[in-house]
Amino acid sequence: MSQDFRLDNIGMVNRNKKISFTFNGKKYFGYEGDTIASALIANGVHLVGRSFKYHRPRGFFGVGVDEPYAILQLERNNERDPNIRATEQEIFEGLEVKSVNCWPSVNFDIGAINNFLKMFFPAGFYYKTFMWPPSFWYKIYEPFIRMAAGFGEASIKHDKERYEHKYEYCDLLITGSGPSGLASAYAAAKNGARVILAEDKPRYGGSLLTSDVNIGNQTGAEWSEKIITELKSMSNVIVKNRSQVFGYYDHNMLVMSERISDHLPKTQKYLPKQRLWYIRAKEVLISSGSIERPLVFGNNDTPGVMLSSAAKEYIKVYGVLVGKKPLIFTNNDSGYETAIEFKKNGVNPLILDTRKEPSSDIITEAKNLGIEIKYSYVVVAAKGYKKVKSADIAKISDNKKDLSNIENIECDCICVSGFWTPSIHLASQSGNKSEFNEKIDAFIPKKSKQKENTIGSANGKFTLEETINEAFNKGYEVSNKITENNNKVSVPTVVEKKSTEHDKFWCVPLPKGKSYKRFLDFQNDVAVSDIELALREGFRSIEHVKRYTTLGMATDQGKTSNLNGLQLVSDIENKVVPQVGHTTFRPPYTPVSIGAIVGREVGKHSKPTRKSPMHEWHEKNNAVFVDAGVWLRPRYYKQGNETLFEASKREAKNVRKNVGVCDVTTLGKIDVKGPDAAEFLNRVYTNAWLKLPVGKARYGVMLREDGIVMDDGTTTRISENHYHMTTTTAQAANVLSHLEYYLQLVWPELNVNVVSTTEQWAGAAIAGPNSRALLMKLFPNTDVSNEGLPFMGYKEADLFGIPAKIYRISFSGELAYEVNVESDFGNFMWEKIIEVGKEFQIQPYGTEALSTLRIEMGHVAGSELDGRTIPHDASLEGLVSKKKDFIGKRSLSRSAFTKPDREKIVGVVPLDKTTSIPEGSYIVKDPKAKLPNPKLGHVSASCWSVEYDNPFSLAIIKDGKNMIGQKLFAMSPLKNKTIPVEIVSSHYVDPEGKRVRA
Amino acid sequence: MLYIFCPHCGSRSQNEFAYGGDATVKRPELNKEISDQEWNNFVYLRKSPRGKHLELWHHISGCRQWIKVERDTSTHEIFKTYKADELTE
Numbered sequence A: 001m002s003q004d005f006r007l008d009n010i011g012m013v014n015r016n017k018k019i020s021f022t023f024n025g026k027k028y029f030g031y032e033g034d035t036i037a038s039a040l041i042a043n044g045v046h047l048v049g050r051s052f053k054y055h056r057p058r059g060f061f062g063v064g065v066d067e068p069y070a071i072l073q074l075e076r077n078n079e080r081d082p083n084i085r086a087t088e089q090e091i092f093e094g095l096e097v098k099s100v101n102c103w104p105s106v107n108f109d110i111g112a113i114n115n116f117l118k119m120f121f122p123a124g125f126y127y128k129t130f131m132w133p134p135s136f137w138y139k140i141y142e143p144f145i146r147m148a149a150g151f152g153e154a155s156i157k158h159d160k161e162r163y164e165h166k167y168e169y170c171d172l173l174i175t176g177s178g179p180s181g182l183a184s185a186y187a188a189a190k191n192g193a194r195v196i197l198a199e200d201k202p203r204y205g206g207s208l209l210t211s212d213v214n215i216g217n218q219t220g221a222e223w224s225e226k227i228i229t230e231l232k233s234m235s236n237v238i239v240k241n242r243s244q245v246f247g248y249y250d251h252n253m254l255v256m257s258e259r260i261s262d263h264l265p266k267t268q269k270y271l272p273k274q275r276l277w278y279i280r281a282k283e284v285l286i287s288s289g290s291i292e293r294p295l296v297f298g299n300n301d302t303p304g305v306m307l308s309s310a311a312k313e314y315i316k317v318y319g320v321l322v323g324k325k326p327l328i329f330t331n332n333d334s335g336y337e338t339a340i341e342f343k344k345n346g347v348n349p350l351i352l353d354t355r356k357e358p359s360s361d362i363i364t365e366a367k368n369l370g371i372e373i374k375y376s377y378v379v380v381a382a383k384g385y386k387k388v389k390s391a392d393i394a395k396i397s398d399n400k401k402d403l404s405n406i407e408n409i410e411c412d413c414i415c416v417s418g419f420w421t422p423s424i425h426l427a428s429q430s431g432n433k434s435e436f437n438e439k440i441d442a443f444i445p446k447k448s449k450q451k452e453n454t455i456g457s458a459n460g461k462f463t464l465e466e467t468i469n470e471a472f473n474k475g476y477e478v479s480n481k482i483t484e485n486n487n488k489v490s491v492p493t494v495v496e497k498k499s500t501e502h503d504k505f506w507c508v509p510l511p512k513g514k515s516y517k518r519f520l521d522f523q524n525d526v527a528v529s530d531i532e533l534a535l536r537e538g539f540r541s542i543e544h545v546k547r548y549t550t551l552g553m554a555t556d557q558g559k560t561s562n563l564n565g566l567q568l569v570s571d572i573e574n575k576v577v578p579q580v581g582h583t584t585f586r587p588p589y590t591p592v593s594i595g596a597i598v599g600r601e602v603g604k605h606s607k608p609t610r611k612s613p614m615h616e617w618h619e620k621n622n623a624v625f626v627d628a629g630v631w632l633r634p635r636y637y638k639q640g641n642e643t644l645f646e647a648s649k650r651e652a653k654n655v656r657k658n659v660g661v662c663d664v665t666t667l668g669k670i671d672v673k674g675p676d677a678a679e680f681l682n683r684v685y686t687n688a689w690l691k692l693p694v695g696k697a698r699y700g701v702m703l704r705e706d707g708i709v710m711d712d713g714t715t716t717r718i719s720e721n722h723y724h725m726t727t728t729t730a731q732a733a734n735v736l737s738h739l740e741y742y743l744q745l746v747w748p749e750l751n752v753n754v755v756s757t758t759e760q761w762a763g764a765a766i767a768g769p770n771s772r773a774l775l776m777k778l779f780p781n782t783d784v785s786n787e788g789l790p791f792m793g794y795k796e797a798d799l800f801g802i803p804a805k806i807y808r809i810s811f812s813g814e815l816a817y818e819v820n821v822e823s824d825f826g827n828f829m830w831e832k833i834i835e836v837g838k839e840f841q842i843q844p845y846g847t848e849a850l851s852t853l854r855i856e857m858g859h860v861a862g863s864e865l866d867g868r869t870i871p872h873d874a875s876l877e878g879l880v881s882k883k884k885d886f887i888g889k890r891s892l893s894r895s896a897f898t899k900p901d902r903e904k905i906v907g908v909v910p911l912d913k914t915t916s917i918p919e920g921s922y923i924v925k926d927p928k929a930k931l932p933n934p935k936l937g938h939v940s941a942s943c944w945s946v947e948y949d950n951p952f953s954l955a956i957i958k959d960g961k962n963m964i965g966q967k968l969f970a971m972s973p974l975k976n977k978t979i980p981v982e983i984v985s986s987h988y989v990d991p992e993g994k995r996v997r998a
Numbered sequence B: 001m002l003y004i005f006c007p008h009c010g011s012r013s014q015n016e017f018a019y020g021g022d023a024t025v026k027r028p029e030l031n032k033e034i035s036d037q038e039w040n041n042f043v044y045l046r047k048s049p050r051g052k053h054l055e056l057w058h059h060i061s062g063c064r065q066w067i068k069v070e071r072d073t074s075t076h077e078i079f080k081t082y083k084a085d086e087l088t089e
């Protein structure tokens, strides 16, 4: 198809590079630098989608982020990118896009029948239509709403694209590179400030690229090119295009999304698709400009009706005509600029100006060019279904209430201008309360709450001279505050033809006997009649009207609709707009892809992975790993076709029978040092610590102030003022913070320091009856006999030339030792243990066997110390000192913690000795009791006892001590199981603890 | 994201810190006999004012010092920060 609407001698696209792409499966051509919108318009395509509610035909309305219509879906190699704006997405070779919200096709859409059923879709139809009968919800209403809702279709596949995050700091962030952005950036940068200038479009310059103005004897486009070139060359300036600052957060942090390769065919594997910038700026200048306001008239959503500034930009930037028989409908001078561009490019426009007798240089110029102008004229309704074919126009009375001389004229596009709305979103997000400015009939920012200033047309400055002056001054002023430099650049002279005079008129009345839909919100199909209905039904607050009618709630966030909606509400209510107020602006200003928000933190990158120094050995020896917090730990070592159950049983059995070795590097380790270390531990732990001799370890339990057990572990006195504390893997970080809290804030008088040494030591637990024999071979020069190294003893020793520490402690309940060496020697230690241990039938064991061993011994772990238990519940009350005070002690005497039937840990064995009890099961007296069945407690951990070869579980149940011997039931509604059980002691194996002392 | 001045390290982003709650709470002295009510107040009762509030932050990914921050809970304005042992105004 040829580009019938492309002009030869105007525009900024690269004519030397032709690009092909497909839209709804059909191939089109455009040029490098075209957007999908400009390329389609060049090809005469105006129908690109269907509206949300009525499925009315949709074309293009704008030329940038404000676009409410042209939302498309990009598809490439089976990957989808929903909700892209055709006015922003640049074309590249091989691009494939398609329309959304239409079926079977954009030309013939069955949903358009809604258009004829519109009496059933009035304001608030969500709340009215799908209410009764309730039984219809699940099968009929919900599927219908789901099918109809939303625009694009998100892919359910893994997104292979790369997204990045970046943190940046600057003196001054400037959001938008129009005249005010460029001028302020230049003034500030020349005054030594570190500046970031962000532009959401590919080209810098904003309105300067399209308006007929003169700055410092250059055209707007020439001047902006000069300034941006100089800014780019300065080392204190970062200039970014295709970058939208979309959120203004606390303490002057702004977030910007940079579209790095959205406009490129995928060639470089590692080039990110998008990058999210977190920018902390000392000062912010908001130069986000303004968006043209539409005028509201009958069928004003017909493809071919668009903003006049957009039509001008299509001509001047893309060299594309939006029509060849244009009708310009305006209430201010901006429409004239567009008309003149048409005229200069050989097309005759007709201007309808709502004003009676306007005058300015630009109107004179239009007249001199021979452009036809009708004053006090309006468009009553657009005609044509899929594209504007003609328009009913009329003369309007001075009071703007009555129409006369209605006639139909031919046209193929209607370019509307209802004056300008400042983009105050970012200022509003920063906490700035806006105020209504009567002169421009729009809201502008009022008082800065954070360190921001709004400048240019975003601040309601609609003449270029005001804008440039304000921007140069602010750029200097703000930079001077930061750098204290005084380099002031001179302000160029400005020549502009248009004035800011405009009519306070936005909505054309309906002619008698006509009921045209006049749309306010083009994406959500909210018409004037919907607002009227909402008000008739009693909705008053603008926030309620918004939610009831969905005005301004679509993906464009009402950029083109909000003010006209407010104007209408205030007209009907006979209020002024400031009384009505506006709805709250919230980030993001434009949609941000989920991928950009997540960044690289996907899959395994969502958290760091910590590996022990022995990790490679585990890998080589068929370890199957499990996530333990951020650590990867061997769960079991697979032999042949073993299952988890078989392998863990084998490993646990071997510990009970011979000897096993387990990687315990992940245990938290904290060095506690200082003359008051003993006193500190005495306050932290529930048991006594003042008399622990050097070279001895002790098991300790620490509480939170509310009496709940926080963590447990052994702590060893290495020397007079040096203790080595161990914590559980999961609580290591919390315990360190806890200790620091008390040392820094509560008892700063204690002379103690704590530091994490988890990473510094590699640990191996050697457990089983053969462990001492193995140790004697590993440390031939050290006395590791029961007398030389008794239970809870500690020794430093030499492991084949490597300094090692031996702690005689046991989690498995067997005779056991933990050997620590510096992390770098971890692998050496491990391999030596395996090598020397061969003759003692050593096998490595993983966390599953570790659990089995501790469960059948009745040793508590995280599943019992679950943030709800006090020492008594875990049968640790023997460790609670009655003599001294400690953290959380006072809580233990509260009534709920001293009840006689308080929960306590017990053992649970199924009566049939074969059925495993699911963890989390309830223990109940009567499985057939009426619901809710009163529960006695829950099963916290289950294993297969290798000692007795039957299932065994731990449970925490009411009055546990007196329940031993009772026959009860374990119920798991989740697994649909009811298992008759017997309650036994939690110390299932070796209740006297003989083995550890052997 | 807040920007918090650590008296030890300088201004850092909030994501380096962990929140520690009300800094005006004083732990009862050790070995002191106190009523259930007093203990309850210390463990559970916290002020949650709208406006100025002295609170604890732990510079957990920085110097690991606990600091006191005077912040407005409705505007997030930070007036002053103190070291753990520094007297607050």
Ligand SMILES: [Zn+2]
Pocket (backbone or CB within 6 Å): B006, B007, B008, B009, B010, B059, B062, B063, B064, B065
């Ligand atoms: Zn710090």
